Amino acid sequence: MTLAQPPRVGVAVIVRRGNTVLLGKRRSTSHGDGVWQFPGGHLEWGESVFDCARREVLEETGLVVAVEGQGPYTNDVFEAEGKHYVTLFVLARSDAGEPQRCEPDKCDEWRWCTWDALPEPLFLPIQHLLEQMPALRNVPSPP
Template sequence: MNQLDRTDRPADTAHRAPGTDPLTLVVGVHLVVIDGGTVLLGRRRNTTYAAGLWHLPAGHMERGEPVTRSMTREAEEELGIAIAEDDLELVHTLHHLDADDGRSRLQLFFRSARYAGQVRNAEPHKCEELRWWPLDRLPDDIVPYTAHALGEIARGNRLSTVGWSA
């Protein structure tokens, strides 16, 4: 049993075995807006990741905010809509190992039965256009993990992984 110092951390971390440090995850939040069998996607632009590809309205958690606030903030920033945190439903969790940078990412996909405001492209400098796509005919130029997650959501699966060795 490790003795704890006054900050509740193990007293001696210098002798840890390689690879045993706590995992640091990047947490992404994604809004799945579905209407009549179609899903809202935006074509990314002027971004370092996936420029030119279709993706759900999404962003990252910021330090000091709960995941539900992250999602409502992103919905307001990207689509100009207000969603109450209590109205969010977590519909899928994807643990994604990013082949580009080797980082472990937890991607959370939310739906909301209601929102206030009119959906619009509130970030035209980051989103070339918004478009509704049939769930069974997604564009070819979509972020691959987005297509994966939407397929899993359509099948009712709440958890999946992508990029990990079998």
């Protein structure tokens, strides 16, 4: 049996605005094509998780975010593709501006969504996040 590559660290940023979170429809030739994901990417050598979160959101959407803290993590094995990620979630807030498709070869669109109406299909790390924390789908909207 041939072993796949060692696990990589992914950073997924839960960008919140009011009662919504930002999701993008993924374009990828390696894994997860056509699924909805949070902005994010690979943690680079020597980079802090929060710096990675700010960098990835800016590179992908053009938005500047305020990091509010760390979230949970998921263990994500993409069997068919032979990829294994540990995904670190970061909580962030965006108070102004609209997301742009700064990397159109990687994302078809960005959309603000409520937790109880997330588009499908969802990227594997988000599926695992919701399995760990099913109450997220029931976060009430502010009055």
